[in-house]
Amino acid sequence: MWGVFGIFVCKGGSRMGDVETRTRVVSGVVRDAVSGESLIGATIYDVHSRKGTSSNEHGFFSLTLQEGEALLVVSYVGYVSERIPLALARDTLIHVDLKSDLELQEVIIRGRNYHDWLKSLSPGQVHFPVGMIKALPALLGENDVLKTLQLLPGVKSGSEGMAGLYVRGGNVDENLYLMDGIPLYNPSHMFGFFSTFNPYAVKHVDFYKGSFPARYGGRLSSVVDVRMKEGNLEKMAGDVSVGLISVKLDLEGPITPGRNSFIVSARRTYLDFLLSPLVRRLTEEKDESKERYETAGYNFLDINAKFTQRLGERDQFSFTFYRGADNMEYTNNIIEFLDDPQYYYKSKSTWEWEWGNTLAMAEYGRRFSDRLYGRFLVAWNRYRSDILIDKNTKKPTYENLPDYNYSFKYQSGIDDGMAKLQFDYYRDQVHTVRMGLEYIFHHFTPETSRIDKGSHDPEKTDPPSYGVENRLNAHEISLYLEDEIEIANRWRFHPGLRVSTFLVEGKNYLALEPRFSIHWMLGENSTLRAAYADMSQYIHLLSFGGLMLPSDLWVPVTKKISPLRSRQLSLAWNFAALQHLEVTLEGYYKYMKNQIEYLDGASVLPEYRSWEEGVAIGKGDGYGMEFQVQKEQGNTTGWINYTLSWANRWFPEKEINYGERYPAKYDSRHGINVVLMHRFSPSFDVSAAWVYHSGSRATLSLERYDGPPVKGVEESWPVEIEHIEYRNNYRLPAYHRLDLGLNFHRHRKRGVSTWNVSVYNAYCRLNPFFIYLDDFDLDKNGKPILRMAALLPIIPAFSYTFRF
């Protein structure tokens, strides 16, 4: 691969060598005209030469053009395009400030033409503006980045309401969630119902599901690259929002205008304030002999904070902090009065569970020249799940016995320390090279637990305190190089190579991950893209049934469990049709190996002890076709997409399904998403999303028979066998639902207020969360009853936001 890559670079370079002397470089930063925020992924396009590029994560761009007249068109979704005429006689530095078109028009997306769209596409890449996330109807009014991604072709949610992603036949742990470039292990709150990304703090989202640029690695199926806001450089701004379950506060502004900025975003649910007194009231028992009550509460919290300092024209420094946590608490309080009121027996049991991510990062970016931009970051990232069970019993004083205290502490998680060095080199009109080096030190704490007893029965042999401690370190190093080669305005090649190594338990895994894509402009309105990507993954999630529970365990590969690998081939055709319609047709085939599945009869509750013994290593594939029509301009926007897909698994060593292929749990044949937003006026817009996909799969026994007695054993009676033809043999009923949303905006003297009313699952479709066959209670025709638990019936919600 290195050889091939080298040829590309050399040939491209020599071909352009004769015109090298007459080229000039236009570089700079694309920013929001009001807030000064850099804009990621803005398109910069010269109409005369038909050359173009896009801005990087810090808004920086560099475009090499021939000397003379140039007309730059700078555009960004949701912003008014700028046309900048230039007479290029020397290398030129310009800063482009784009005016947002979203001041009053949350939904309207403008400022991009077909050519920009076609040129800016990377295979498998999906970018959508954050405004769209806020405009769509949401569960309990909580706008959600990941739920919006579920509306894209090739992406499927797991169970009802879950924020997890199943992308192109992959598993839920095969998605890389990046917050400002740092992986987040737990991307959800409330057992997966909401994502950890507070949309009010999000600036930009890129989603990759097909061909992955070499700068991304570590997961097989998708990359969700979320960039957080830097804060308004010019003036103080913010918003306050109150929803059905949460309140949010965002404040951003400059400390020194034009030089530095900060942003603080906080979100907290207040269910606990409502539930706890209710539970206490419902469980309270009080009489002469006893007082008893229970309390229970749940909340989640997100805090995003970022400070950005611009150090002149060339340098930028930022510090980012994120804390997202879920908390559950339950207490049981009992007081039993004895005959004499001064003697009593008092007991309090507390159960606390806290889990979440904490992230701190410092990043330094520097424009070394008008062709070279570099970034260096160091970060610390923690995912932790803590359980504390505490029981305190106060004995009656006259018994002269000590109080009894018992506490159980459980902890699991990962601590990552990481450093990244990245360079973007805009070599000439042909090459844009990106290279980087990453190091991650993983400290896994899959399971530590400790039991402390304040008092114990001396007759028993249990020690007063004992514990289990499992800790594991691993080192991950990645090196990547990618080039974007543009030839004759019609061809774009994107070769890349990522080399990664993972050292754990004294074993070193090495992976070479070639990536390649070709982009062929068929005409003004049409392009053909083909891509190949090779991916590796070194950590797994042990979870229960697709739910995102705090008991989930992240574990690394081991001597016995090799890294997951995948190879994906995709072919896409994009074209512009009619007025303002962008059409995409894409096919893919993905082959995966070292897929992990629970063995027959293995406990599916995550457990670290001997986890390798309960799983098998096998293969999988996913293939299908995706079709999407999208409209991004005008008063009516949205998309309709259809996915036809297959996902299979097989275990050649015969541990599961006796080696035969079987459909994956989330194999879904058909998927349709219809998303529509319409702006009636600057004060009122509506949105609707309809989701349909074939049901997921479950394993059900549908027939029985008697096995013969087995001789030579104590228990030699015949056994009744519940026969399962193959794993995941039953397809659940289809999943569908309609969500509706209304936004009322009102302009006030000090800002804009927005009332959002939304209805999740508007026609109350009871989608199964899980199912089982009840053969004890037959229906009138003697057929067993299928019992399905549905979690989310029709759910209306509202929120109020004041933006200032």
Next chain:
Amino acid sequence: MKNLSIKWLSALSLLLLIGCEIETPYDGEFPEPRLAIFSFMRADSLIRVSVSSTRSIGESSDYHRRLEEVAGEVFVNEQLAGELYPRDGIVYTTDVAPKAGDRVKIVVRARGYEEAWGETIIPEEVPEIRVDTVLKENGGSLYNIRYAIRLEDSGKERLYYRLIVAGYSIMEEDGVVTYTGEDYYFDQDEEPLLSGGSNSWLDESEGNRYHIFSNDSFEGKGYTLQVNRYAFNSYESIYTNRWGRLIRHLCRNIQCVRVVRIDEASYLYLKSVMLADRGQEIVEPVQVYSNVHGGVGVIGSESYAEVSFTMPFKQEE
């Protein structure tokens, strides 16, 4: 008023989050009933086949479909060798005794059912074993027997086994057998190959009730299994019955160790039955193994080596 508002809000929050259980008749198709056939055969023994039927999950376990016009053939090395004859209930017998190395195919038909068939190869080799015993009196007539069962392994292929440790009691009075009994209990807790220590699929607490194992951990090296069992001594007594006649009463306690080499199909079937029968709820469902085409069940084969001895005699009055 404030309290009331809080209550209403709390109730609303709860209502919104409470799930619903939907009850609906199973709307999918049930598989048509199929033949369930089982046969575990060995060299130089007549083949017996049990033939029954599957039933839908909703049908009572007491309900057994009556099979009509059951017929079947036995093919040995692709040549028709015999037919199935009804013997006792669901059991059918044949007059075919295959030889070691034979490929045996059983084909079964019944009216209204798809034809089902399965095949196996009779093992050519029997296990090579050596059994050492240590007898220790455990008070009175009870002995603790410690077995060290050495099983050789050539390392040529993956092999599967069952261990049977049995005790047979035969009582005679004046040479006439008056009682026979058998007992298959033995203590396998100290043997990691059987108790779960080296069987990844086996939960230690659940036990390996069919005592199956593979040569996975000792391929090419051999292995010595160690198990324990209690047994009574044999005895002979003479007593006078009520008619004044002297009766010679003999009780022979025979101890037997049998190492059965089973084919992969039998092993996978027994293993999956044990896993499925563990009664744990939150586990991945277990697919019980079948190698029967057009039906379910197992056509398997085995060979065995056996060592037996009679417990020491004690004279009793």
